[in-house]
Amino acid sequence: METATLEPTITKKGFKSEEYFINMGPQHPATHGVLRLLLTIDGEVIKKVEPDLGYIHRSIEKMCESNSYQQIVHLTDRLDYLSSHINNEAVCLCVENALELEVPERVKVIRTILGELTRIASHTLWWGVLGMDVGALTSYFYGFRDREMINDIFEETCGARLTMNYNIPGGLMEDIHPNFVKRVKEFIPHFRSKLPEYDRLLTGNIIFQKRTKGVGVLTKEDAINFGASGPVARASGHSCDVRKYHPYSALDKVNFTEILDTAGDSFARYRVRIAEMWESLDIIEQLIDNIPDGDHKVATNAVIKLPKGDFYQKVETARGEFGVYIISTGTKNPYRVKFRSPGLSNLSLLNHIAVGGKIGDLVATMATIDIVVPDIDR
Amino acid sequence: MGYFSNIYHGIGTLLTGMRVTGKYFLNARKGAITQQYPDNRDTLKMFERFRGEVVMPHDENNEHSCTGCQKCELACPNGSIEIIWDRVIDPETGKKKKAIDQHIYHFGMCTQCGLCVDACPSDAIKWAQNFENSVYDRTQLTRILNKPGSKVRAGVEE
The missing domain is CATH 3.30.70.3270 (Alpha-Beta Plaits)
Structure with missing residues (x-):
């Protein structure tokens, strides 16, 4: 890491100006986890942001090499814990593709519904925390209130609220709970009535707009160059929705639009996520009445052995493109597993878009990039 | 926008947000979702699939x-x-x-x-x-x- 250039300079008005270092994190509420940011600051203007990772490294990729393919799935819960169901789905799809296993239509539809519910749960939490980061504590409670209904749906069907581990290679661990359809149908109109409330409370708020408009502007070129994905890239006009370009599960059967914005600032990222929640509700509504009958899983061998070769599967989590790359040598354990996490690429552009802003702008930018640190630091 | 119209607009957006919170403040009992956790142990029932x-x-x-x-x-x-x-x-x-x-x-x-x-x-x-x-x-x-x-x-x- 570079050392400080602590040489005082004299400004035009004759004041002595000096750059200095400040640590943001690793235990800072605005970094959303154990992430340390080394800030080089001149007054309050940010000159450089260096993320320092490694505080929550658990070597999950290495652990996968000593686990069977069924056991890998539950480790991906612990990556991006807010989209744990979608992460599980990615591993299961990768293993199923390698085995050339066709799962029943029922499994595909249920996976898609749960995946979109996960996206809404993640975005509601993000909305609440974003409000808190820019100083509006009320949104935190409202976001959690609506997320609670989704958590109850997950708890009843999957058995856990956050680390679901409901997908297994070949299908689902259990069939959906009899109350599942009823609860989801209750949730959709409830959340449709609450989303305009979100707009009234936060979107139109003058303080919030001043904090986010024109802050942390990311151009389309930079979004592509840094490998950004998800709402961060789409807010800059880069069309990259994996659900559109490489549909998986039942996503090729539903109609939805990819949300794009061109401004690229924090407020554009906010608008994209709010609009994505509406789209997710539409996707769920199209599928919830048409869950086909059938089995909830196809039988696989107790010991799954993938054929020799390498396999890749990508999905769209709440944060962007999540990829699973498995190299198999034909044994019951993978030879190497690599996860392409959306958070790492999205964090790498932080230095680019935060320089020149104030520390308060950095907090708003971090919140709208929506990083989850265990996802970055696997 | 002029200086004063900016201020009026700003206050207006704040009042819009306060109308939302005010609604919940006045109907606090109706929409309460808080669980009185240690006190409701007798009636608290977990879902049957919950993994404890x-x-x-x-x-x-x-x-x-x-x-x-x-x-x-x-x-x-x-x-x-x-x-x-x-x-x-x-x-x-x-x-x-x-x-x-x-x-x-x-x-x-x-x-x-x-x-x-x-x-x-x-x-x-x-x-x-x-x-x-x-x-x-x-x-x-x-x-x-x-x-x-x-x-x-x-x-x-x-």
């Missing part, structure tokens, strides 16, 4: 249905389950049969992934819904699931 901890149900004759096949031990990703078993002579057939001595469950290592219960062929273990698992000493988290003197139920085959 692994237990082994015993019937009134102190019999369980674990044959000691060790499928749960193999399925567990973190080595939370350890089965000590032996071959004992079955009094009816006179043949040696696998039987568990101790089904040890290291709850402190468990991630509640559910693979062991999914793998069990004889439904010998299942999930309990209790969630208040804090203890002062981590040795208390190592549990022996089969009760002392218990044996496998007749008719349960591996």
Whole structure:
């Protein structure tokens, strides 16, 4: 890491100006986890942001090499814990593709519904925390209130609220709970009535707009160059929705639009996520009445052995493109597993878009990039 | 926009937001979702699929249905389950049969992934819904699931 250039300079008005270092994190509420940011600051203007990772490294990729393919799935819960169901789905799809296993239509539809519910749960939490980061504590409670209904749906069907581990290679661990359809149908109109409330409370708020408009502007070129994905890239006009370009599960059967914005600032990222929640509700509504009958899983061998070769599967989590790359040598354990996490690429552009802003702008930018640190630091 | 119209507009947006919070403030009782947790222990019911901890149900004759096949031990990703078993002579057939001595469950290592219960062929273990698992000493988290003197139920085959 570079050392400080602590040489005082004299400004035009004759004041002595000096750059200095400040640590943001690793235990800072605005970094959303154990992430340390080394800030080089001149007054309050940010000159450089260096993320320092490694505080929550658990070597999950290495652990996968000593686990069977069924056991890998539950480790991906612990990556991006807010989209744990979608992460599980990615591993299961990768293993199923390698085995050339066709799962029943029922499994595909249920996976898609749960995946979109996960996206809404993640975005509601993000909305609440974003409000808190820019100083509006009320949104935190409202976001959690609506997320609670989704958590109850997950708890009843999957058995856990956050680390679901409901997908297994070949299908689902259990069939959906009899109350599942009823609860989801209750949730959709409830959340449709609450989303305009979100707009009234936060979107139109003058303080919030001043904090986010024109802050942390990311151009389309930079979004592509840094490998950004998800709402961060789409807010800059880069069309990259994996659900559109490489549909998986039942996503090729539903109609939805990819949300794009061109401004690229924090407020554009906010608008994209709010609009994505509406789209997710539409996707769920199209599928919830048409869950086909059938089995909830196809039988696989107790010991799954993938054929020799390498396999890749990508999905769209709440944060962007999540990829699973498995190299198999034909044994019951993978030879190497690599996860392409959306958070790492999205964090790498932080230095680019935060320089020149104030520390308060950095907090708003971090919140709208929506990083989850265990996802970055696997 | 002029200076004053900016101020009026700003105050207007703040009042719009306050109307939302005010609605909930006045109807605080109606929309309350807070659970009075330690006080509602008697009425609090978890969902039946909730994964709290692994237990082994015993019937009134102190019999369980674990044959000691060790499928749960193999399925567990973190080595939370350890089965000590032996071959004992079955009094009816006179043949040696696998039987568990101790089904040890290291709850402190468990991630509640559910693979062991999914793998069990004889439904010998299942999930309990209790969630208040804090203890002062981590040795208390190592549990022996089969009760002392218990044996496998007749008719349960591996």
